[in-house]
Amino acid sequence: xxxxxxxxxxxxxxxxxxxxxxxxxxxxxxxxxxxxxxxxxxxxxxxxxxxxxxxxxxxxxxxxxxxxxxxxxxxxxxxxxxxxxxxxxxxxxxxxxxxxxxxxxxxxxxxxxxxxxxxxxxxxxxxxxxxxxxxxxxxxxxxxxxxxxxxxxxxxxxxxxxxxxxxxxxxxxxxxxxxxxxxxxxxxxxxxxxxxxxxxxxxxxxxxxxxxxxxxxxxxxxxxxxxxxxxxxxxxxxxxxxxxxxxxxxxxxxxxxxxxxxxxxxxxxxxxxxxxxxxxxxxxxxxxxxxxxxxxxxxxxxxxxxxxxxxxxxxxxxxxxxxxxxxxxxxxxxxxxxxxxxxxxxxxxxxxxxxxxxxxxxxxxxxxxxxxxxxxxxxxxxxxxxxxxxxxxxxxxxxxxxxxxxxxxxxxxxxxxxxxxxxxxxxxxxxxxxxxxxxxxxxxxxxxxxxxxxxxxxxxxxxxxxxxxxxxxxxxxxxxxxxxxxxxxxxxxxxxxxxxxxxxxxxxxxxxxxxxxxxxxxxxxxxxxxxxxxxxxxxxxxxxxxxxxxxxxxxxxxxxxxxxxxxxxxxxxxxxxxxxxxxxxxxxxxxxxxxxxxxxxxxxxxxxxxxxxxxxxxxxxxxxxxxxxxxxxxxxxxxxxxxxxxxxxxxxxxxxxxxxxxxxxxxxxxxxxxxxxxxxxxxxxxxxxxxxxxxxxxxxxxxxxx
Numbered sequence: 038x039x040x041x042x043x044x045x046x047x048x049x050x051x052x053x054x055x056x057x058x059x060x061x062x063x064x065x066x067x068x069x070x071x072x073x074x075x076x077x078x079x080x081x082x083x084x085x086x087x088x089x090x091x092x093x094x095x096x097x098x099x100x101x102x103x104x105x106x107x108x109x110x111x112x113x114x115x116x117x118x119x120x121x122x123x124x125x126x127x128x129x130x131x132x133x134x135x136x137x138x139x140x141x142x143x144x145x146x147x148x149x150x151x152x153x154x155x156x157x158x159x160x161x162x163x164x165x166x167x168x169x170x171x172x173x174x175x176x177x178x179x180x181x182x183x184x185x186x187x188x189x190x191x192x193x194x195x196x197x198x199x200x201x202x203x204x205x206x207x208x209x210x211x212x213x214x215x216x217x218x219x220x221x222x223x224x225x226x227x228x229x230x231x232x233x234x235x236x237x238x239x240x241x242x243x244x245x246x247x248x249x250x251x252x253x254x255x256x257x258x259x260x261x262x263x264x265x266x267x268x269x270x271x272x273x274x275x276x277x278x279x280x281x282x283x284x285x286x287x288x289x290x291x292x293x294x295x296x297x298x299x300x301x302x303x304x305x306x307x308x309x310x311x312x313x314x315x316x317x318x319x320x321x322x323x324x325x326x327x328x329x330x331x332x333x334x335x336x337x338x339x340x341x342x343x344x345x346x347x348x349x350x351x352x353x354x355x356x357x358x359x360x361x362x363x364x365x366x367x368x369x370x371x372x373x374x375x376x377x378x379x380x381x382x383x384x385x386x387x388x389x390x391x392x393x394x395x396x397x398x399x400x401x402x403x404x405x406x407x408x409x410x411x412x413x414x415x416x417x418x419x420x421x422x423x424x425x426x427x428x429x430x431x432x433x434x435x436x437x438x439x440x441x442x443x444x445x446x447x448x449x450x451x452x453x454x455x456x457x458x459x460x461x462x463x464x465x466x467x468x469x470x471x472x473x474x475x476x477x478x479x480x481x482x483x484x485x486x487x488x489x490x491x492x493x494x495x496x497x498x499x500x501x502x503x504x505x506x507x508x509x510x511x512x513x514x515x516x517x518x519x520x521x522x523x524x525x526x527x528x529x530x531x532x533x534x535x536x537x538x539x540x541x542x543x544x545x546x547x548x549x550x551x552x553x554x555x556x557x558x559x560x561x562x563x564x565x566x567x568x569x570x571x572x573x574x575x576x577x578x579x580x581x582x583x584x585x586x587x588x589x590x591x592x593x594x595x596x597x598x599x600x601x602x603x604x605x606x607x608x609x610x611x612x613x614x615x616x617x618x619x620x621x622x623x624x625x626x627x628x629x630x631x632x633x634x635x636x637x638x639x640x641x642x643x644x645x646x647x648x649x650x651x652x653x654x655x656x657x658x659x660x661x662x663x664x665x666x667x668x669x670x671x672x673x674x675x676x677x678x679x680x681x682x683x684x685x686x687x688x689x690x691x692x693x694x695x696x697x698x699x700x701x702x703x704x705x706x707x708x709x710x711x712x713x714x715x716x717x718x719x720x721x722x723x724x725x726x727x728x729x730x731x732x733x734x735x736x737x738x739x740x741x742x743x
Contacts, residue, residue, distance in 0.1 A: 286467035559623070
């Protein structure tokens with residue numbers, strides 16, 4: 038059997054765990070202030086600053102809606118400046134201290150202020166806080182896509198951030214919630230100021246650690262979001278409009294609870310300290326649900342999964358309304374179900390949003406990750422504001438007495454309504470809206486197929502300097518091929534794409550086949566032969582924990598919209614670069630290994646697509662012979678490499694390379710030699726394309742061939 042070798046093995050390029058950890062420090066810092074305002078500002082305004090519940094709810098609502106505008110302002114500003122630290126990191130370095138100062142001032146209302154001055158103090162500092170937060174959080178969220186081009190690593194960053202976000206809420210509640218048990222205690226205002234100073238200092242330290250350990254290694258795109266094009270795309274994007282409508286009702290539901298959850302724990306259940314246990318139960322539910330989202334999506338579809346999780350939220354809120362007083366265990370169960378519902382819907386929402394971006398491009402020709410995610414982010418912030426306002430308005434209407442040692446039965450009923458009935462109604466409205474979501478799994482797959490064909494044709498057209506229409510074969514030959522790399526009457530040199538499972542022999546067969554057909558062998562970015570030379574501890578690195586973190590990616594985030602947009606845009610750019618490389622590489626024919634070639638060249642006239650398989654035991658045996666690994670290590674390597682390659686194809690192209698229907702030929706290599714496999718593929722190719730011949734002059738090797 039023939040083999041291919043390299044002088045030196047490639048570096049794996051995987052992000053070290055300490056960098057993933059220190060990146061999450063930034064999200065911990067974010068949530069020390071974000072969750073403080075989301076969970077505790079309402080109670081602070083009523084029970085410490087002395088505002089009525091209705092006024093407090095109005096402030097909460099208006100400033101959250103203002104936060105949506107602040108996000109848009111920050112999103113249009115942060116990427117315009119380039120420094121020696123990059124475009125994003127400086128905002129974390131220089132913005133963290135002003136954010137901490139404004140945060141402390143927000144929770145430091147002077148005792149001698151009158152009602153009007155108190156309202157002005159809290160309102161202005163809350164508005165300033167939301168703006169400062171946007172100018173730190175948006176560059177932080179976009180930083181993951183600038184730190185690495187590896188989609189798996191970016192998923193780990195997002196997953197770690199999601200976990201950190203959830204756990205921060207639990208820890209923060211343990212520190213802050215008990216302070217609200219007796220809001221009439223001596224020195225309570227100073228105690229809050231000191232607490233916020235400590236949180237602010239800790240946040241700045243964590244931001245600085247994040248800044249110091251992160252690196253912007255991926256070049257940033259220069260394009261700005263076009264409002265005109267975005268609005269044009271949105272008007273014709275029904276899935277996005279439905280998703281935004283559902284998000285509004287869902288976030289309204291969740292933030293009613295955020296605003297009044299502590300009131301429920303303290304006044305209905307009877308113990309403010311229990312709020313920490315409720316948050317822990319909610320967090321466990323969130324992470325558990327997000328862990329199963331990929332499985333639920335594959336089995337039931339995104340829309341049905343979203344609807345199921347939305348119904349679960351409504352059930353949880355209904356249980357909360359009927360909870361007996363001073364009953365912790367039933368409350369823990371209800372909050373766990375609420376966390377599962379909110380975690381699942383959040384994860385589904387961000388996944389569905391990516392699909393609406395594809396739909397917008399397919400429908401209008403305009404691809405706008407940033408624009409569509411900005412719209413969703415704004416709608417979510419409006420929902421947050423309406424939710425906070427509704428929570429305050431409801432408990433105020435039922436006679437909540439600000440700062441009172443005990444509440445009336447009517448006020449307690451109002452808290453139950455605000456924590457149970459109202460959010461359940463809004464959750465059900467979100468479910469009803471999402472029933473109208475029109476994009477099914479099958480429709481999205483067809484859209485992806487059409488888009489990839491268009492992108493390939495567009496790339497060919499640009500490379501050849503011709504209109505896209507001239508890249509389409511006017512006379513379909515009946516095999517589904519419609520895209521021309523050259524004029525219809527010109528010679529189409531042999532093009533064969535190969536994709537093989539680890540141990541199927543693809544890296545050995547491809548060069549033999551290329552020689553047989555008289556064309557160049559074009560290797561994948563990291564072939565199996567090359568990977569076999571990498572140190573074992575680097576090669577076998579896809580742990581169960583890594584996969585779990587990728588599964589919970591975005592599940593626990595309530596403000597991950599623009600960060601997700603940045604990741605989606607980066608993935609799209611990487612895919613576009615790969616498409617251009619593939620088209621250039623096969624200009625004069627070639628045997629292309631990997632690089633998603635069967636998808637990129639799927640409709641190209643003269644291309645033949647082959648997938649190589651073999652039973653796992655045979656593949657393990659081959660890997661053991663090639664690498665010297667033990668049987669267990671070789672098996673893990675086969676499973677890991679196959680999973681990672683499929684996962685990266687899914688993230689870059691929304692494509693599963695293991696679907697046999699995407700190939701002309703699928704060969705089991707277990708019982709034949711590599712030379713026989715190559716000869717058989719060459720025979721099949723020539724039978725299909727008898728007129729295809731290699732060009733006289735072979736092209737020079739493209740940079741990066743391996």
